[in-house]
Amino acid sequence: MKNKTILCFAAHPDDLEYSCTATLHLLIKEGYEVIYIIITNGENGFKMGSLPPKERVAIRRREQIEAAEMLGVKETLFLDYKDGFLDYTEELRARLTGFIKKYKPEFVFVFDPANGEFDSLNLFHRDHRNMALAVFDACFAAKNLWMYPGEPHRIKTLYFYGTRKPNCFVDITEHIELKLKLLACHKSQFPDFTKIEQYIREDICAVHPEYKYSEAFRKLDIVQKI
Secondary structure, three states, X not given: OOOOEEEEEEOOOOHHHHHOXXXXXXXXXXXXEEEEEEXXXXXXXXXXXXXXXXXXXXXXXXXXXXXXXXXXXXXXXXXXXXXXXXXXXXXXXXXXXXXXXXXXXOEEEEEOOOOOOOOOOOOOOHHHHXXXXXXXXXXXXXXXXXXXXXXXXXXXXXXXXXXXXOOEEEEOHHHHHHHHHHHOOOHHHOOOXXXXXXXXXXXXXXXXXXXXXXXXXXXEEOOOOO
């Protein structure tokens, strides 16, 4: 029996709400179980007042849990790395490989490691880049018998969000309000949510001529040739 599990990796709370929640909603309706893995605490992206780091971490975590529960995510894991200081280390790759071997996902959603234009400080900053590379390498390591302990697992498909070279567009026109509702859970990020709503409608999700709103991915099927 096919394991209908999806692992979604994000560098920060709210990354997935920007990128792929409407698509995940459709997959959940098909019977998939979704697991979130949030790698950094997001405490340095806090925009609502001056609070100590522990309070910022707690607020961002509550906001992410609220959004995940609203979507119907089965489990949300927080890896507790410091926001803005994520390094690609062997320890990180080993942890991520362990999650892939444990949950045995069919699909993995993650930021696109092939993005290299460096034309946006927000999109291409350190946490996104290092997280994306580590997850990509963990997907390779997870299918290897010898690199790490545990039963090997080969995922079927990688869905890269935040990509500059999309080859897969999901029509989310009927689900744009849900996407916005989920993103609005991250209240600490949005002093004026009306600006973010406009950005989502007119920029982020207006990327395909046939759909009023869509989510875009670079889809990579993992084909076993030998």
